[in-house]
Amino acid sequence: xxxxxxxxxxxxxxxxxMKNPTAVFGVVVLLVxxxxxxxxxxxxxxxxxxxxxxxxxxxxxxxxxxxxxxxxRDVFSRVVYGSRISLIVGFSVVTLTSIxxxxxxxxxGYFKRLDEVIxxxxxxxxxxxxxxxxxxxxxxxxxxxxxxxxxLAIVYVPRMARVVRGAVLVQKEQTYVEAARAIGAGxxxxxxxxxxxxxxxxxxxxxxxxxxxxxxxxxxxxFLGVGMPPETPSWGVVISSGKVFLRRAPWISFFSGIxxxxxxxxxxSIGDGLRDVxxxxxxxxx
Amino acid sequence: MALVxxxxxxxxxxxxxxxPGDPAAIMLGPEATNEDIAVLKAxxxxxxxxxxxxxxxxxxxxxxxxxxxxxxxNRSVPDVIADHLEATLLLTLFSLGLATxxxxxxxxxxxxxHESIYDRGFMLLTSMxxxxxxFWLGLMLVLGFAIMIPILPAAGYSPLSQGVWSCLxxxxxxxxxxxxxxxxxxARMTRACMLDVLRNDYIRTAKAKGxxxxxxxxxxxxxxxxxPVVTVIGMSFANLMGGAVVTESIFxxxxxxxxxxxxxxxxDYPVIEGVVLYIAIAWTLINLMVDIIYTLxxxxxxx
Numbered sequence: 001x002x003x004x005x006x007x008x009x010x011x012x013x014x015x016x017x018m019k020n021p022t023a024v025f026g027v028v029v030l031l032v033x034x035x036x037x038x039x040x041x042x043x044x045x046x047x048x049x050x051x052x053x054x055x056x057x058x059x060x061x062x063x064x065x066x067x068x069x070x071x072x073r074d075v076f077s078r079v080v081y082g083s084r085i086s087l088i089v090g091f092s093v094v095t096l097t098s099i100x101x102x103x104x105x106x107x108x109g110y111f112k113r114l115d116e117v118i119x120x121x122x123x124x125x126x127x128x129x130x131x132x133x134x135x136x137x138x139x140x141x142x143x144x145x146x147x148x149x150x151x152l153a154i155v156y157v158p159r160m161a162r163v164v165r166g167a168v169l170v171q172k173e174q175t176y177v178e179a180a181r182a183i184g185a186g187x188x189x190x191x192x193x194x195x196x197x198x199x200x201x202x203x204x205x206x207x208x209x210x211x212x213x214x215x216x217x218x219x220x221x222x223f224l225g226v227g228m229p230p231e232t233p234s235w236g237v238v239i240s241s242g243k244v245f246l247r248r249a250p251w252i253s254f255f256s257g258i259x260x261x262x263x264x265x266x267x268x269s270i271g272d273g274l275r276d277v278x279x280x281x282x283x284x285x286x
Numbered sequence: 287m288a289l290v291x292x293x294x295x296x297x298x299x300x301x302x303x304x305x306p307g308d309p310a311a312i313m314l315g316p317e318a319t320n321e322d323i324a325v326l327k328a329x330x331x332x333x334x335x336x337x338x339x340x341x342x343x344x345x346x347x348x349x350x351x352x353x354x355x356x357x358x359x360n361r362s363v364p365d366v367i368a369d370h371l372e373a374t375l376l377l378t379l380f381s382l383g384l385a386t387x388x389x390x391x392x393x394x395x396x397x398x399x400h401e402s403i404y405d406r407g408f409m410l411l412t413s414m415x416x417x418x419x420x421f422w423l424g425l426m427l428v429l430g431f432a433i434m435i436p437i438l439p440a441a442g443y444s445p446l447s448q449g450v451w452s453c454l455x456x457x458x459x460x461x462x463x464x465x466x467x468x469x470x471x472x473a474r475m476t477r478a479c480m481l482d483v484l485r486n487d488y489i490r491t492a493k494a495k496g497x498x499x500x501x502x503x504x505x506x507x508x509x510x511x512x513x514p515v516v517t518v519i520g521m522s523f524a525n526l527m528g529g530a531v532v533t534e535s536i537f538x539x540x541x542x543x544x545x546x547x548x549x550x551x552x553x554d555y556p557v558i559e560g561v562v563l564y565i566a567i568a569w570t571l572i573n574l575m576v577d578i579i580y581t582l583x584x585x586x587x588x589x
Binding site for chain 2: 022120121123124125127128129130131132133135136137138139140212216219220223224225226236239242243246247250253254256257260261262264265268269
């Protein structure tokens with residue numbers, strides 16, 4: 001599939017992407033997050049779950065860089081381990097939405113009859129503010145990592161499906177589809193081989209955006225107490241645990257918020273950068 | 287619209303009744319015996335076939351019978367929701383007003399000073415506003431303006447009947463918290479659309495014939511740039527309703543959002559269903575209103 005000409009094209013795209021300072025900033029921040037998540041055991045100075053009643057609510061200092069929470073747990077270590085939760089949830093949800101969303105989008109973009117049915121169902125799912133739907137599903141499923149991933153995937157699949165459907169509607173009118181049909185390619189081959197190759201750009205862009213939403217949504221659910229279980233070192237849980245001690249120990253909530261903001265900012269910058277490079281028509285920077 | 291509502295109610299039904307998880311067992315808690323669960327199941331009609339449950343359920347919804355709350359001493363769900371409506375309505379409307387005014391104004395200024403320092407600062411600030419989680423922003427605002435500089439109440443709510451000013455003072459921080467993300471979205475959309483419109487010939491003509499700059503921007507350009515902005519404002523309203531859940535939890539505001547979270551914790555299934563249905567209906571109505579507003583702003587549009 002990849003010939004030399006295409007390779008040089010993607011290299012040019014990469015070069016263009018790397019010339020955008022905000023996108024590069026995003027990549028660097030995200031890389032740091034990855035390293036933090038993978039080597040959390042080495043980077044963290046303490047066990048994120050270790051309870052130390054003697055050290056409770058200590059201010060940031062040399063022993064505890066980001067201070068400690070009400071059970072004497074080290075906030076720095078909890079923030080470092082929090083990157084794991086956010087990235088695991090983010091990746092899982094993006095993978096699930098890319099698979100199911102792309103499939104639904106392809107099918108409904110290509111077959112008019114199925115389009116009516118699939119789109120009505122997805123419209124129904126999108127007729128709820130995302131967070132409300134998530135809270136309702138989590139209320140039924142209960143708090144756990146897997147349930148958070150399932151819930152977020154249910155909520156974000158329609159958003160991916162819509163984007164892919166839009167792309168398919170454009171692509172299926174293209175000459176290459178006509179050419180494929182003329183040389184005898186069946187609808188399945190056109191739908192699952194020819195068209196998807198040309199829909200990869202919007203899927204990547206939308207996937208990055210969904211990743212950012214997911215990081216925010218997971219932390220919001222965990223903050224509200226309907227996401228990750230209470231002992232997990234998730235950024236949302238950590239912020240929530242500091243809420244009551246805002247006056248005495250503001251550091252508990254402070255650092256996790258910075259981590260979430262940086263992570264989302266990085267993902268959004270990468271998404272914008274990719275959009276500028278991959279899909280110049282959507283460029284809204286003016 | 288009727289179709290959307292049907293799909294919405296089917297979705298709620300599927301989530302609440304068909305997902306793994308036994309509402310009767312969850313509602314009674316871990317100490318319940320199997321007989322207790324069976325009795326409650328029969329009472330709730332959960333022992334009947336699924337399609338009969340669905341017909342029963344839609345029948346009740348259409349008649350406006352959302353059942354009784356379990357936590358609030360068997361009061362009817364619409365009553366319970368009505369008690370919590372004022373705070374949420376005031377909070378979302380206040381935030382939407384704030385977001386619209388600040389968003390459009392700053393977006394217009396950024397577009398008319400394109401590529402200046404203000405414009406660059408604007409882009410940076412709006413990127414940050416989208417990335418910062420609103421619950422964290424809320425806590426930091428409380429830390430800043432209620433704890434370090436104690437000028438505003440840290441949490442709570444004062445009903446409108448107790449006086450407008452005290453009500454407003456309780457709403458300032460929550461509204462800023464809730465509006466931040468929407469301000470950024472509206473402002474960016476305004477800026478982008480204004481930049482598109484300002485390139486048009488008729489703008490150059492207007493400037494050339496000596497029309498005042500502010501008149502060109504607000505009268506000639508903004509009116510033509512506003513349609514996509516209205517869409518974003520409508521979308522923001524939905525996000526605000528979702529965000530209100532978070533904001534109400536931070537500031538302990540007795541609104542519909544906190545009711546939803548409380549009901550999740552007390553396993554008050556009828557209230558959860560009711561609140562979600564109300565919000566979905568509100569969201570659908572808002573979409574309809576946005577469509578109507580389009581035709582008011584731009585008479586060229588027809589449906």
